[in-house]
Amino acid sequence: MDGSVILDNVVMRFDDFTAIEPTSLEIRSGEFFSFLGPSGCGKTTLLNIISGFLSPTDGDVRIGNASMRGVPVNHRPTAMIFQNLALFPLMSVYQNIEFGLEVRGVDRATRRRKADELLELVALGGSGGKPVSALSGGQKQRVAIARALAVEPRVLLLDEPLSALDLKLRQHMRNELKAIQRKTGITFIYITHDQGEALAMSDRVAVMSAGRIQQVADPETLYHRPQTGFVATFVGENNRLAGRVIECRDGRATLDIPGLGRLSGRSGSELSPGRPAALFVRPESLSLSDAVGSAAASMLEAHIETVSFEGAWRMLEARLIATRETVRILVGQGAGDVLQPGQTARFGYDPDNAIVLADDGAPTHDAEMGETPRASSQPAQENRHVPSA
Amino acid sequence: MFRQLKARFGVPVAMAIVGILGVWLIAMVTLPQLQMIDYSFRPSLLPAEIGGPKDGWTLANYVTLFNNDIHLSIFFKTLWSSVFVTLLTLLVSYPLAYYLAKIATPGQAALCLLLLIVPFWINEILRTFSWFILLAFRGPLNEILLSLGLIERPIRFLNGDTGVLVGMVYAYLLFMVFPLYNAIESLDGNQIRAARDLGAGSLRTHWRIVIPHAKPGIATGCIMTFMLAAGSYAVPALLGSPGSRWFTQIIYNWFFEGGDWNQGAAYAFLLLILCIGFMALVMRLFKVGLADIAK
Ligand SMILES: Nc1ncnc2c1ncn2[C@@H]1O[C@H](COP(=O)(O)OP(=O)(O)OP(=O)(O)O)[C@@H](O)[C@H]1O
Ligand SMILES: [Mg+2]
Numbered sequence: 169m170d171g172s173v174i175l176d177n178v179v180m181r182f183d184d185f186t187a188i189e190p191t192s193l194e195i196r197s198g199e200f201f202s203f204l205g206p207s208g209c210g211k212t213t214l215l216n217i218i219s220g221f222l223s224p225t226d227g228d229v230r231i232g233n234a235s236m237r238g239v240p241v242n243h244r245p246t247a248m249i250f251q252n253l254a255l256f257p258l259m260s261v262y263q264n265i266e267f268g269l270e271v272r273g274v275d276r277a278t279r280r281r282k283a284d285e286l287l288e289l290v291a292l293g294g295s296g297g298k299p300v301s302a303l304s305g306g307q308k309q310r311v312a313i314a315r316a317l318a319v320e321p322r323v324l325l326l327d328e329p330l331s332a333l334d335l336k337l338r339q340h341m342r343n344e345l346k347a348i349q350r351k352t353g354i355t356f357i358y359i360t361h362d363q364g365e366a367l368a369m370s371d372r373v374a375v376m377s378a379g380r381i382q383q384v385a386d387p388e389t390l391y392h393r394p395q396t397g398f399v400a401t402f403v404g405e406n407n408r409l410a411g412r413v414i415e416c417r418d419g420r421a422t423l424d425i426p427g428l429g430r431l432s433g434r435s436g437s438e439l440s441p442g443r444p445a446a447l448f449v450r451p452e453s454l455s456l457s458d459a460v461g462s463a464a465a466s467m468l469e470a471h472i473e474t475v476s477f478e479g480a481w482r483m484l485e486a487r488l489i490a491t492r493e494t495v496r497i498l499v500g501q502g503a504g505d506v507l508q509p510g511q512t513a514r515f516g517y518d519p520d521n522a523i524v525l526a527d528d529g530a531p532t533h534d535a536e537m538g539e540t541p542r543a544s545s546q547p548a549q550e551n552r553h554v555p556s557a
Numbered sequence: 558m559f560r561q562l563k564a565r566f567g568v569p570v571a572m573a574i575v576g577i578l579g580v581w582l583i584a585m586v587t588l589p590q591l592q593m594i595d596y597s598f599r600p601s602l603l604p605a606e607i608g609g610p611k612d613g614w615t616l617a618n619y620v621t622l623f624n625n626d627i628h629l630s631i632f633f634k635t636l637w638s639s640v641f642v643t644l645l646t647l648l649v650s651y652p653l654a655y656y657l658a659k660i661a662t663p664g665q666a667a668l669c670l671l672l673l674i675v676p677f678w679i680n681e682i683l684r685t686f687s688w689f690i691l692l693a694f695r696g697p698l699n700e701i702l703l704s705l706g707l708i709e710r711p712i713r714f715l716n717g718d719t720g721v722l723v724g725m726v727y728a729y730l731l732f733m734v735f736p737l738y739n740a741i742e743s744l745d746g747n748q749i750r751a752a753r754d755l756g757a758g759s760l761r762t763h764w765r766i767v768i769p770h771a772k773p774g775i776a777t778g779c780i781m782t783f784m785l786a787a788g789s790y791a792v793p794a795l796l797g798s799p800g801s802r803w804f805t806q807i808i809y810n811w812f813f814e815g816g817d818w819n820q821g822a823a824y825a826f827l828l829l830i831l832c833i834g835f836m837a838l839v840m841r842l843f844k845v846g847l848a849d850i851a852k
Contacts, residue, residue, distance in 0.1 A: 221750060242756045248751070254750065255751075256752075256766060268755035
């Protein structure tokens with residue numbers, strides 16, 4: 169059963185607004201693949217193109233190597249889990265799950281057996297006779313999954329299915345979704361604007377911005393080797409310091425940053441001297457200066473503005489004295505205890521833990537977000553992804 | 558209600574409001590109806606005989622219908638035709654309501670609704686009469702059909718029930734479209750999409766998802782249309798032929814041509830019972846309560 173999905177130069181235009189720029193991509197059979205991007209970047213549009221609710225302005229979708237051009241929604245080997253679940257409220261749990269089988273003319277006994285199996289799979293055994301309205305949020309979620317799996321799709325499409333759940337349940341359902349995906353071996357295409365969710369569950373993630381795929385990679389690579397400024401700032405937190413390339417050698421790039429002087433890091437994209445570029449340092453890669461050796465080039469002086477307690481860590485917000493830019497620094501408890509708002513401190517970083525990316529004028533996540541809440545304003549424990557590696 | 562009014566306006570005003578309401582309900586609604594019921598159970602007498610030995614309660618007026626084959630057949634014909642009009646109106650209104658609620662853009666929907674409503678600013682008699690002109694033997698519809706070569710000689714639309722059916726479907730369309738529209742409009746579009754996504758074709762999607770959801774609206778529309786159709790006078794009077802008389806026309810005749818109010822009142826109550834029976838049946842069939850319909 170080939171559940172691969174190939175997007176071949178897919179373009180979607182609404183009147184003169186291009187929602188999806190030309191996109192080509194291969195999603196492997198049996199993969200847990202996520203599209204991650206801020207609101208309005210075209211995730212749902214892409215999912216609707218795969219499921220057949222929209223036909224692309226140009227290009228083709230192939231599922232299991234068969235072109236989907238002209239194949240209507242009800243004949244595609246996909247099943248969708250809607251953001252609001254869209255369970256049928258006038259039907260029982262059984263009737264919901266059996267709906268797709270009924271459509272396919274499966275007889276009553278087989279339908280019921282299959283529904284019972286699926287209810288076991290989603291840990292809802294024995295609830296088949298209940299009306300949908302009697303279920304809790306998490307249970308509804310499971311029924312939606314069972315209903316979609318009942319039609320034995322080759323590809324399961326999930327449109328932010330967890331966003332309506334509370335934090336605890338959301339984390340629990342993440343694990344469960346991942347487990348179900350492993351057990352069934354079905355290709356999962358998951359869309360979300362929550363990077364924590366995407367990184368925790370996916371085999372690979374495509375980061376999208378304004379209708380364009382920025383990078384496709386596994387979570388570790390996305391986090392440690394972002395290819396664009398957008399990815400660097402959208403996936404996990406990052407401090408961005410913009411300047412101009414001075415030299416570029418042995419995988420190391422040095423920038424001249426106005427007010428801060430020469431700073432260097434690993435070079436993460438094509439760079440040439442004289443071109444604008446930016447240095448990205450994660451909050452956990454910055455530390456109080458005495459903790460790092462004393463490489464003067466990697467030193468920043470800042471005025472601490474806020475200290476927020478986050479369990480084992482403290483998040484500092486500090487303003488660089490030279491440029492008035494705000495940086496965020498994550499420090500361990502020991503160091504955090506002595507730091508108070510109002511103090512001035514020196515921070516350093518190891519250039520191996522910083523990355524330099526070309527500044528091609530494309531918006532970074534912070535610049536683009538506007539009124540939508542920053543990922544970092546959500547509960548920190550849930551959102552920050554600090555790979556243990 | 559009295560307590561709320563009292564809290565708001567004080568005792569005298571509250572009493573006045575409740576009093577006026579009570580008088581209106583009793584004097585203008587209940588009493589005339591009771592009077593009619595009373596009439597229907599008394600024989601038709603000369604003024605001099607009222608209160609005399611011949612006066613008294615009797616079922617004779619009700620029995621008349623069952624002893625008069627012509628009237629009885631018109632009674633049942635009115636029933637079947639009204640059911641038929643209701644189904645026909647439902648058939649026409651459902652796609653229209655679905656289109657308005659789920660397919661049309663807001664602009665298109667607004668335009669359509671306006672176009673539907675505008676003709677209803679015109680008096681019902683005039684509207685019905687315009688159908689008389691359209692459907693006439695030498696009227697525009699026959700002209701068009703003839704010139705398209707679809708028929709060879711003009712059809713007498715007004716000579717049977719066709720004119721009445723067309724006129725009624727048209728006259729009561731809105732009473733069906735609006736309840737349906739309201740019901741379908743409240744259906745989450747993702748439900749329809751989910752059904753399609755699970756493999757259902759559009760017929761099954763309507764049958765299993767849209768129609769069950771719209772059931773209270775369908776029931777409301779059917780009840781309203783049936784009652785209006787069964788109680789219609791203008792449409793059958795204008796568009797019908799002598800062979801397609803409606804029960805309301807017979808009631809009218811008893812009152813104003815036969816001068817027998819007692820008989821007319823009895824017939825009118827039989828029609829009312831028919832309507833109530835139909836309503837109860839529809840509510841039973843659709844498993845909806847009065848509260849669902851009042852929405
Ligand atoms: N039918 C349409 N007509 C015109 N523009 C549309 C249509 N559907 C989507 N768009 C536009 O395309 C862009 C992408 O929309 P889409 O729904 O795919 O975003 P999204 O990434 O799913 O966002 P969210 O996270 O908020 O759901 C948006 O700017 C949206 O306004
Ligand atoms: Mg979306």
